[in-house]
Amino acid sequence: MRSWIILSLFFFLASCTTPTKPAQTDSTYSGHGSASVDPKIIATFAPPPLDPATATSVRNLLEVSAPGLGVLSPGGDRMFFSWNVTGVSQIWMSDGPMRFPVQLTSGSDPTTLVEITPDGENLILSRDRAGEEDPGLYLMSTKGGPLREIQHKKGSRATFAWVTNDGQTIYYLANDIKPDSYALYSYSVADGKKELLFSEPGLWYVADVHGDNIFLLAKMTGARTREYYVWGRTERKLIPVIGQNEREEYEVSFGPSPSEFFVLTAKLGEFKRLYKYVGGKLTPITPEAKMDVESFNIDNARMRLYVQWNENGYTRLEVRDARTLKRETRLPEFKNADHIYAGKPSRRGRFIPLGIETGVRPRTSYFFDWKNLKLTQWVKPSLPEVDVSQFRPAQLETFPARDGTQVPMLVTRPAKCAADPCPVIVHFHGGPESQSRPGFNRLAQIVAAAGFIFVDPNVRGSEGYGKTYRNADDGPKRLDVVTDIEDCAKHIRATWAKNGIAPKVGVMGWSYGGYATLMAMTQFAGAYDAGVALVGMSNLRTFLLNTAPYRRILRISEYGDPEKDREALEKLSATAYLDRVRDPLMIIQGVSDPRVPVGEAVQIHELLEKRGIRSPLILFADEGHGTAKRENKVLEIGHTLKFFREHLLTKPVLVPPRP
Numbered sequence: 001m002r003s004w005i006i007l008s009l010f011f012f013l014a015s016c017t018t019p020t021k022p023a024q025t026d027s028t029y030s031g032h033g034s035a036s037v038d039p040k041i042i043a044t045f046a047p048p049p050l051d052p053a054t055a056t057s058v059r060n061l062l063e064v065s066a067p068g069l070g071v072l073s074p075g076g077d078r079m080f081f082s083w084n085v086t087g088v089s090q091i092w093m094s095d096g097p098m099r100f101p102v103q104l105t106s107g108s109d110p111t112t113l114v115e116i117t118p119d120g121e122n123l124i125l126s127r128d129r130a131g132e133e134d135p136g137l138y139l140m141s142t143k144g145g146p147l148r149e150i151q152h153k154k155g156s157r158a159t160f161a162w163v164t165n166d167g168q169t170i171y172y173l174a175n176d177i178k179p180d181s182y183a184l185y186s187y188s189v190a191d192g193k194k195e196l197l198f199s200e201p202g203l204w205y206v207a208d209v210h211g212d213n214i215f216l217l218a219k220m221t222g223a224r225t226r227e228y229y230v231w232g233r234t235e236r237k238l239i240p241v242i243g244q245n246e247r248e249e250y251e252v253s254f255g256p257s258p259s260e261f262f263v264l265t266a267k268l269g270e271f272k273r274l275y276k277y278v279g280g281k282l283t284p285i286t287p288e289a290k291m292d293v294e295s296f297n298i299d300n301a302r303m304r305l306y307v308q309w310n311e312n313g314y315t316r317l318e319v320r321d322a323r324t325l326k327r328e329t330r331l332p333e334f335k336n337a338d339h340i341y342a343g344k345p346s347r348r349g350r351f352i353p354l355g356i357e358t359g360v361r362p363r364t365s366y367f368f369d370w371k372n373l374k375l376t377q378w379v380k381p382s383l384p385e386v387d388v389s390q391f392r393p394a395q396l397e398t399f400p401a402r403d404g405t406q407v408p409m410l411v412t413r414p415a416k417c418a419a420d421p422c423p424v425i426v427h428f429h430g431g432p433e434s435q436s437r438p439g440f441n442r443l444a445q446i447v448a449a450a451g452f453i454f455v456d457p458n459v460r461g462s463e464g465y466g467k468t469y470r471n472a473d474d475g476p477k478r479l480d481v482v483t484d485i486e487d488c489a490k491h492i493r494a495t496w497a498k499n500g501i502a503p504k505v506g507v508m509g510w511s512y513g514g515y516a517t518l519m520a521m522t523q524f525a526g527a528y529d530a531g532v533a534l535v536g537m538s539n540l541r542t543f544l545l546n547t548a549p550y551r552r553i554l555r556i557s558e559y560g561d562p563e564k565d566r567e568a569l570e571k572l573s574a575t576a577y578l579d580r581v582r583d584p585l586m587i588i589q590g591v592s593d594p595r596v597p598v599g600e601a602v603q604i605h606e607l608l609e610k611r612g613i614r615s616p617l618i619l620f621a622d623e624g625h626g627t628a629k630r631e632n633k634v635l636e637i638g639h640t641l642k643f644f645r646e647h648l649l650t651k652p653v654l655v656p657p658r659p
Contacts, residue, residue: 028606029599032546033132034591034621037598042591045619050638058638061446062630066362066381067092067101068113069343069353073142074120076351076369079378080104080142082112087630091125091140097378104144110628114160116142117167118347122189124160124170127152131592131624133548135159137172139189150187151194155179157550161206162215165347169212171197173205180549184217198231200238203550208253208298216241216254216261222557223433224249230258242277249467251295252277256302256323264296270466274307276325285325292464297342298322299349304370306342306352310464312396312408313437315339317354331368332375338439339363357439359393392448394438394456399491401460401484408465409457409488410436412444417453423504423648424453424492426528428485430511433470433558435463443637450641452648453503455492459484459516475560476568485516486524504648508532508640510626511596515540518574518585518604525580530647532640534588535596535625538604539573541566548594578607586616586643588636590623616643 029036050058063085070081079094083101089110092101105111105125114137115124123142128135136152137160151158156176161184163170168189173182177199184198184206198204203220210216213233218226227243228250241261243250249272251264261277268282272292275282286293286307294310302322309316317340319328334340334356343353343365350371357363362381369376394410401407414422425447429436436456447454458464460481461473472481485507493502507520507528514536521531537543544555544562556562560569570576585608589601601617608615618639620632627633 028603032597045617047618047635054638059634067379071116119167130622133594162209164212210254210258214258223554228252266467299345301349303349315341360391362440401487412454414448421498425506426455428509428513428516432461432512486527489527504529506530506644510534521585522574522577530584532586538600539575540569546597588618590620592624595625
């Protein structure tokens with residue numbers, strides 16, 4: 001009884017506290033990447049070693065991995081794919097279904113497969129260095145051997161756009177002229193000569209190509225908004241298609257002819273829908289529904305449309321004839337799958353890779369042959385020393401925000417928590433315009449195996465629930481919905497208590513999820529008992545001023561302008577509420593990160609330390625926006641678990657009984 005009275009008095013006094021006015025904070029650093037931070041700081045906060053038991057338990061589950069969907073050779077007799085089974089993504093080849101794969105690339109830098117040339121002679125690869133996200137493009141013979149550089153310049157990005165049908169000309173984009181603009185280049189496979197084709201200012205990419213010479217160029221004008229133009233290799237003139245002088249979200253590709261288009265948009269309704277667009281008129285293809293068509297793809301032969309639906313986070317696939325638009329019924333059915341999705345069709349449209357995923361097993365991939373109507377599994381996921389029967393599927397639940405909005409969340413509960421109260425770890429996703437999805441989640445399984453309930457909320461601003469929900473946090477509007485972060489913890493404490501005992505609740509997340517964690521521990525101090533912020537923004541204004549130039553315009557459209565919206569950005573920054581912090585907070589960051597500068601982590605750590613608040617800091621010198629190398633990921637997740645064990649696996653808090 002006495003503990004109940006003390007606890008009630010604590011909550012009463014907390015509710016009577018006068019809110020602190022947010023403090024104005026100027027940038028304490030400049031720039032991003034390793035050059036923006038003192039090497040002594042990097043060395044001081046290098047990740048400490050983990051105890052062997054924690055490292056082993058995390059590593060075992062991280063080694064549960066699925067190969068990439070991959071591509072087939074033109075004849076369908078070999079498969080090429082990316083796979084991180086060695087600890088970092090590399091390129092592999094299998095010369096037949098279910099045969100032992102051969103590793104083609106090596107090294108410590110992640111390498112991913114982009115395309116196979118239509119003649120079957122070469123692979124086009126992308127490789128990054130130390131998490132800088134300044135990837136380069138390379139060629140490799142499909143027989144293996146050394147890589148041949150197309151372009152890889154320090155401080156600029158090179159991304160694949162198209163390869164001609166004869167396999168002899170590669171088009172790519174790079175921001176090597178201006179850091180905030182992408183130019184279009186051609187590269188000759190025969191002699192290595194490059195030609196600059198297009199260099200108008202803007203964040204351009206190639207959305208589609210009809211034939212080999214008619215390009216559909218997209219110009220990014222915001223985090224989700226685009227303008228589309230047709231551009232011919234011969235005429236080299238931009239012809240507007242859709243999106244000009246608008247602030248709408250469009251995804252566009254060519255139809256069967258270069259004068260007709262397929263358009264995905266929510267312009268005419270609450271949810272995204274697929275349309276045919278001819279002569280300036282949108283004609284619906286998919287039916288009106290209370291769910292998004294999240295994406296679509298069309299093969300280069302313009303035979304089939306692959307349409308993917310997002311139904312409360314679950315992926316559903318349908319196929320349509322690209323000319324008649326009728327539904328194709330010959331695709332195999334997969335029952336009890338959380339996700340059924342299509343990869344990139346082969347150049348002539350014969351083969352389509354399919355990924356099938358459940359909540360208790362990593363993705364299994366197949367190729368479907370439209371010519372023979374045959375489904376073939378080429379590779380299996382890796383499951384070393386793991387009892388898959390112990391994996392726990394996530395359940396879709398909701399919690400009420402303070403204005404009554406029902407916020408979806410995926411909940412993974414360990415078996416033992418059915419009877420006993422377990423501590424909870426809430427994981428906020430990145431984006432923020434992303435979505436936590438069902439399916440196999442290694443982090444959820446690692447956390448559940450450690451004895452925690454894992455919660456993945458989709459707070460307002462998330463994809464998949466209509467444009468009103470998605471746009472609810474744009475710019476200063478975020479002030480009205482950032483409280484979803486606190487409401488999640490309130491719901492868990494109020495409704496998951498057992499025998500009068502409320503669970504301890506931790507919070508974590510990467511990127512925007514790291515930002516949400518910092519806000520949870522500062523503005524909403526007391527809502528969570530411990531937090532781990534990974535590559536998160538501590539101050540939205542200093543983040544916008546120092547993020548990579550090619551990202552700044554996109555992030556401003558999401559968060560607000562550093563000058564025009566300065567007051568709102570300060571109110572929405574964790575650094576404004578440091579006087580409220582009262583629970584343990586750990587910060588983890590990659591030094592090379594171009595998205596969220598390392599200075600965001602260092603500045604909040606230093607400000608907290610000046611206030612006498614201990615905030616452990618871990619910096620990965622060879623990583624960027626999250627860890628890519630397995631041993632670094634073991635350290636990242638291992639120290640996160642160790643921190644939560646220390647602060648959440650203690651005596652739970654008694655809560656007053658409901659009246």
